[in-house]
Amino acid sequence: MTSTPHGARARARIEITAAIKEEARRRLAEQGAAELSLRAVARTLGMASSAIYRYFPSRDDLLTALIIDAYDSLGEAAEAALKASAGAAAGERWTAVCEAIRGWALAHPHEYALIYGSPVPGYAAPATTVPAASRVGFALIEVVRDAHRTGELDVPAVPADLEPEAARMAADFVPDLPPAVAPACVAVWAQLLGLIGFEVFGQFTRIVEDRDAFFRHTIGGLARTVGIRQAGPS
Amino acid sequence: MTSTPHGARARARIEITAAIKEEARRRLAEQGAAELSLRAVARTLGMASSAIYRYFPSRDDLLTALIIDAYDSLGEAAEAALKASAGAAAGERWTAVCEAIRGWALAHPHEYALIYGSPVPGYAAPATTVPAASRVGFALIEVVRDAHRTGELDVPAVPADLEPEAARMAADFVPDLPPAVAPACVAVWAQLLGLIGFEVFGQFTRIVEDRDAFFRHTIGGLARTVGIRQAGPS
DNA sequence: GGTGACGCAAGAGCAGTGCTCTCGTTTGTG
DNA sequence: CACAAACGAGAGCACTGCTCTTGCGTCACC
Numbered sequence: 001m002t003s004t005p006h007g008a009r010a011r012a013r014i015e016i017t018a019a020i021k022e023e024a025r026r027r028l029a030e031q032g033a034a035e036l037s038l039r040a041v042a043r044t045l046g047m048a049s050s051a052i053y054r055y056f057p058s059r060d061d062l063l064t065a066l067i068i069d070a071y072d073s074l075g076e077a078a079e080a081a082l083k084a085s086a087g088a089a090a091g092e093r094w095t096a097v098c099e100a101i102r103g104w105a106l107a108h109p110h111e112y113a114l115i116y117g118s119p120v121p122g123y124a125a126p127a128t129t130v131p132a133a134s135r136v137g138f139a140l141i142e143v144v145r146d147a148h149r150t151g152e153l154d155v156p157a158v159p160a161d162l163e164p165e166a167a168r169m170a171a172d173f174v175p176d177l178p179p180a181v182a183p184a185c186v187a188v189w190a191q192l193l194g195l196i197g198f199e200v201f202g203q204f205t206r207i208v209e210d211r212d213a214f215f216r217h218t219i220g221g222l223a224r225t226v227g228i229r230q231a232g233p234s
Numbered sequence: 235m236t237s238t239p240h241g242a243r244a245r246a247r248i249e250i251t252a253a254i255k256e257e258a259r260r261r262l263a264e265q266g267a268a269e270l271s272l273r274a275v276a277r278t279l280g281m282a283s284s285a286i287y288r289y290f291p292s293r294d295d296l297l298t299a300l301i302i303d304a305y306d307s308l309g310e311a312a313e314a315a316l317k318a319s320a321g322a323a324a325g326e327r328w329t330a331v332c333e334a335i336r337g338w339a340l341a342h343p344h345e346y347a348l349i350y351g352s353p354v355p356g357y358a359a360p361a362t363t364v365p366a367a368s369r370v371g372f373a374l375i376e377v378v379r380d381a382h383r384t385g386e387l388d389v390p391a392v393p394a395d396l397e398p399e400a401a402r403m404a405a406d407f408v409p410d411l412p413p414a415v416a417p418a419c420v421a422v423w424a425q426l427l428g429l430i431g432f433e434v435f436g437q438f439t440r441i442v443e444d445r446d447a448f449f450r451h452t453i454g455g456l457a458r459t460v461g462i463r464q465a466g467p468s
Numbered sequence: 469g470g471t472g473a474c475g476c477a478a479g480a481g482c483a484g485t486g487c488t489c490t491c492g493t494t495t496g497t498g
Numbered sequence: 499c500a501c502a503a504a505c506g507a508g509a510g511c512a513c514t515g516c517t518c519t520t521g522c523g524t525c526a527c528c
Contacts, residue, residue: 008525009475009476009524013475032352037513037515038514038515048477048478051476051477059515059516113352116352116437117351118348118435158451162451165442165443165444165448168443169442173441183451183452186438186442186448187455190432190437191425191429191456192428194426194428197350197424198428199424201350206364207407208403209402210396210398210399213395213399214417214421217396218421221459225459241496242496243496243504272486273486281507283486283507284488284489284508284509285506287488288505292486293485293487
């Protein structure tokens with residue numbers, strides 16, 4: 001099977017695919033996902049609109065590619081913060097990772113909207129996006145796991161009616177942690193992204209002014225919710 | 235006597251305006267905001283597409299009207315739960331209002347996406363949406379205010395660097411409550427809607443199964459965050 | 469080294485969109 | 499009754515996603 005990538009042709013394909021995504025990302029940053037037009041991308045790339053379809057079979061496929069890239073970019077930012085804070089106290093690591101996620105979101109609002117906003121058309125995200133989407137969550141979980149290892153984690157209580165669900169969630173995602181932390185992790189994950197979403201989507205306009213201080217304080221509360229003991233008296 | 239300024243004409247206008255919104259809302263529920271087409275609405279209403287513009291000067295104006303209606307509908311649901319739970323313990327009222335908001339969101343996912351999802355086009359929500367948007371928040375605050383009145387509220391601590399912001403927020407929105415609860419209210423508001431958004435937008439797929447139990451438990455945590463003492467030992 | 473097959477770009481074209489303009493018709497009022 | 503404002507319909511512009519056909523360049527195999 002000569003499945004070799006056949007030199008020049010394949011390389012050109014990769015380059016053009018990247019150029020299309022890059023230009024699409026640029027337009028996405030300036031306008032929104034709804035305004036992203038294949039024809040406009042093709043125009044500024046100097047190619048016929050029909051040529052784009054050699055690389056992306058449809059507009060939705062382009063969007064899917066951008067979504068995966070965005071998930072990866074966000075996950076990378078979170079993992080970088082995770083790595084940079086290795087060895088620090090759990091509370092500090094938590095803050096670092098949360099701030100990294102928020103920082104990425106504020107720097108890429110339209111990409112954030114693409115992945116955590118309302119699904120664009122009737123479009124259901126294909127299963128291919130799942131692994132990329134999980135990276136952020138795993139970065140968050142890693143902090144919790146580390147806190148557990150170093151004894152900085154207070155395992156929260158779980159009511160009886162949530163116990164089976166907690167056990168299932170733990171078995172699926174954090175088999176090495178006490179089941180009770182699993183629901184807390186998921187809840188805090190959703191709440192954190194919700195908080196960031198409100199800021200990015202402008203829901204805090206005329207309501208929160210000092211957003212840095214507000215965010216810092218709020219994620220401290222989230223850390224407490226998930227059971228991470230805070231360093232300072234706070 | 236012709237009490238109405240200009241009789242039949244005005245009535246017809248109101249009716250047609252309502253019919254357009256109703257049909258638009260129906261299409262919104264089946265597809266999404268991005269697919270909402272003025273021409274399609276006009277077609278199923280049996281009128282020329284250009285005639286719609288006599289009632290809504292642009293597609294964005296139609297969307298704005300739908301957004302305001304959605305905010306009002308959601309606010310009404312929250313207020314109804316507030317009224318129905320009058321006299322109950324603060325923790326129960328909190329649960330009731332949160333469940334009402336979640337119930338509305340699950341029943342009207344596309345309208346929820348319209349108001350709390352990513353802003354549709356490049357479209358910035360005009361100031362006219364603000365009062366309607368505030369109703370949900372006020373319903374939540376009312377529970378906190380009531381808890382404060384009956385002594386069921388533990389005022390949370392606020393770090394020094396957030397104090398000025400807390401004072402400003404309290405002065406603007408809850409002058410009758412201790413400043414320290416203001417940031418907690420805003421944070422919990424964002425977190426609650428974020429949580430609901432994750433459920434509505436399908437982010438919990440394959441992660442949370444028993445969503446009722448999960449939500450019930452999580453909003454208990456939110457109540458604690460805002461300082462509402464829970465009834466049971468939890 | 470030919471030669472056939474495939475990858476690719478371009479153009480025309482279809483159906484759909486938001487929105488504007490014009491042209492009669494209807495309707496309420498002075 | 500007459501006039502003006504409101505209204506509906508249609509044509510039309512510029513744009514979109516997407517398909518199909520045509521022709522050119524490049525690659526791989528014999």
